[in-house]
Each structure stands twice: as C-alpha cells, then as structure tokens.
Amino acid sequence: MAIILGIESSCDDTSASICIDGNIASNIVATQKIHAKFGGVIPELASRAHQQNIIPTVDEAIKVAKIHKNDIDAVAFTRGPGLLGSLLVGNSFAKGFALAQNIPLIEVNHMQAHILAHFIDNPKPSFPFLCLTVSGGHTQIVLVKDHFEMKLLGNTIDDAAGEAFDKAAKMLNLPYPGGPLIDQYAQKGNTNKFAFPEPQIAGLDFSFSGLKTAILYFLQKKTKENPHFIEENLNDLCASIQSKIVKILLNKLVLAAHQTGISEIAIAGGVSANSSLRRDLEFLGIKEKWNIFIPKFEYCTDNAAMIAIAGFQKYIRHDFCDHSVSPDPRMAVGLT
Numbered sequence: 001m002a003i004i005l006g007i008e009s010s011c012d013d014t015s016a017s018i019c020i021d022g023n024i025a026s027n028i029v030a031t032q033k034i035h036a037k038f039g040g041v042i043p044e045l046a047s048r049a050h051q052q053n054i055i056p057t058v059d060e061a062i063k064v065a066k067i068h069k070n071d072i073d074a075v076a077f078t079r080g081p082g083l084l085g086s087l088l089v090g091n092s093f094a095k096g097f098a099l100a101q102n103i104p105l106i107e108v109n110h111m112q113a114h115i116l117a118h119f120i121d122n123p124k125p126s127f128p129f130l131c132l133t134v135s136g137g138h139t140q141i142v143l144v145k146d147h148f149e150m151k152l153l154g155n156t157i158d159d160a161a162g163e164a165f166d167k168a169a170k171m172l173n174l175p176y177p178g179g180p181l182i183d184q185y186a187q188k189g190n191t192n193k194f195a196f197p198e199p200q201i202a203g204l205d206f207s208f209s210g211l212k213t214a215i216l217y218f219l220q221k222k223t224k225e226n227p228h229f230i231e232e233n234l235n236d237l238c239a240s241i242q243s244k245i246v247k248i249l250l251n252k253l254v255l256a257a258h259q260t261g262i263s264e265i266a267i268a269g270g271v272s273a274n275s276s277l278r279r280d281l282e283f284l285g286i287k288e289k290w291n292i293f294i295p296k297f298e299y300c301t302d303n304a305a306m307i308a309i310a311g312f313q314k315y316i317r318h319d320f321c322d323h324s325v326s327p328d329p330r331m332a333v334g335l336t
C-alpha cells in the first residue's frame with residue numbers, strides 16, 4: 001500500500017491531498033479571497049496566505065482521508081511553474097515534512113499534473129493522447145506519450161486563455177477571477193451578438209492579445225455612446241467573448257489532431273471548467289470521432305489531488321528527489 005501526501009501552492013490556492021494506492025481519499029483547497037479586490041494575484045500576499053493556510057490544509061486532508069500522518073509513505077509537491085514565493089512555501093513544507101517523517105520527497109511539474117489529473121478516475125486516456133491545457137498562466141497543446149514523457153506542440157505567444165477571460169472580465173467591471181463569471185453570464189447571452197476578430201497565427205500557437213485589444217477599443221467606443229452599454233449588454237458580451245475564446249482554442253485542437261493523427265483528446269486546467277468549452281468539445285468529439293476526456297470540476301482548477309496522483313506515479317517508479325531541490329518558476333511541461 002502506498003499513501004502519498006500531495007501539496008500544491010503554485011499560485012493562489014493552497015491545497016493538500018491524500019492519495020491511497022492511486023485513489024484520492026481527500027482533496028482540500030483553501031482559496032485565497034484576498035486577491036479579488038486587487039483584480040489579480042498579488043504574489044507577496046499569496047505567499048503569506050500560503051504560510052497561514054498550509055498547516056491547517058494538510059491537517060484537514062489527513063483527517064478527511066482518515067489516516068494518521070505516520071501512515072504517509074512519501075510527500076509530493078509542486079516544484080513549478082508558478083510564483084516563486086508561493087512555490088517556496090509548498091517546497092519548504094514538503095521538505096520539512098519528509099525530513100521529520102523520514103520519507104521520500106517527490107517533485108511534481110504543475111503543468112504535467114494538470115494533465116495527469118486524468119489518471120484519477122476512469123475512463124483513463126490511453127497513450128499517446130493530446131491535451132489542451134488551459135489555465136490562468138498557460139495555454140498549451142501537449143502530446144502526451146507517457147505519464148512523464150510529454151512534448152509541447154503549441155503554446156501561447158502572449159496571454160493565456162484564462163488571462164484572456166480574466167482581463168475581458170475586468171474590462172466588463174467583473175471581479176477577479178472573472179472566467180467563471182463570464183461563463184455564468186454567458187449562459188443567458190447571445191453568442192452572435194458581437195463579432196470579435198480571430199487571430200491569424202500559423203501552426204499550433206495561440207495569441208489572445210489582439211482579441212483583448214479589440215474588446216477594449218470596442219467597449220471604449222460603445223460606453224462613450226452609452227455609459228450603461230456594459231450593464232445593458234453584459235450577457236451578450238460575455239457570450240460573444242466566451243464563444244470566440246473557445247473557438248480559438250478548439251480550432252487549434254482540431255489542427256493538432258489532424259497533424260498528429262491522434263484521436264484521443266483531453267482538456268485540462270482551470271479554463272477546462274468552462275461550460276461552453278466542455279459542451280463544444282463534446283460536439284466536436286462526435287463530429288471528429290474522438291475519444292474525449294473532460295476532467296471533473298474539482299480537478300480543473302488548481303488542486304493537490306493532481307499533485308498526489310502524479311506523485312503516486314513517480315512513487316511506483318521510485319522517482320524521488322533530494323533535499324537540494326529548489327522551486328522552478330518557469331519549469332517547462334516537457335520537450336519543445
């Protein structure tokens with residue numbers, strides 16, 4: 001029997017999870033509310049909140065899993081990518097815990113972990129598969145050859161998809177993180193009401209900065225004519241923006257599937273919680289004859305269950321690290 005404690009602290013969520021023989025027994029997430037009023041994550045505040053949250057979060061994960069801390073066989077933590085000050089808290093805690101308990105330490109790549117969240121529940125994707133990983137910091141199309149053998153096929157050249165959602169939301173006077181709110185308002189809106197431009201980027205890379213600028217200029221012009229334009233059109237604005245972002249993402253995913261000939265397709269990361277992306281991918285899956293894999297909501301946004309499952313996969317491979325390991329804020333998902 002292998003019991004793994006997973007620790008996630010790369011951005012603004014402190015999370016701890018217990019994985020018992022590949023099954024998630026607990027997954028506790030302490031979300032930091034403090035950033036909402038600033039319209040984005042303040043790294044210094046995030047790091048301090050992680051310090052306050054980490055011990056109660058780990059205690060809760062152990063309690064919910066109904067185990068004792070002495071039962072834990074290894075501790076896995078997010079090494080990167082992420083905010084240095086945030087990563088340091090999880091990294092230091094994991095090292096201290098491993099040392100005190102005299103158990104192995106396992107480093108986990110946050111972007112790989114988002115993808116490996118698909119190995120928590122059944123059905124699991126089979127190798128090789130493609131994963132569109134869309135979060136607040138990343139937008140990637142990854143060729144997943146094996147659990148830890150990944151190749152980056154496409155990447156954003158500017159903003160990430162989640163960032164595009166959050167920045168658009170900010171322009172619509174919605175609080176941070178605005179992605180889930182755009183999703184919510186879009187349910188009642190008309191996707192064809194407002195037309196925004198589609199970036200013309202060759203290959204499998206993404207760009208969202210042109211869309212962001214187009215939304216900004218459009219809103220400036222419209223609110224000059226009518227100061228209540230945003231409130232009066234919020235649902236349609238959210239629906240039109242969301243459908244454009246989703247279209248950009250799925251068009252590239254289709255291209256990647258055609259180029260590689262792979263029809264085993266997954267999505268991951270915070271933006272994979274988006275209802276339009278999930279629904280449109282289902283339709284596309286039928287049209288393109290893909291096997292699609294959509295994570296449960298709790299495994300889309302940052303969570304330690306994905307760190308614990310990645311840790312479990314490394315544990316069975318005896319892939320441990322030593323205590324000289326330091327956080328890697330710009331850690332790559334795999335080979336480019």
Ligand code: KG4
Binds near residue numbers: 177
């Ligand atoms: O994976 P994640 O929790 O953190 C990072 O690693 O960045 O992703 C957070 C991002 C935020 O940009 C948030 O607005 C976005 O995921 N997000 C959504 C939805 N839920 C979370 N974006 C659109 N629709 C959603 N339902």
Ligand code: ZN
Binds near residue numbers: 302
């Ligand atoms: Zn993430």
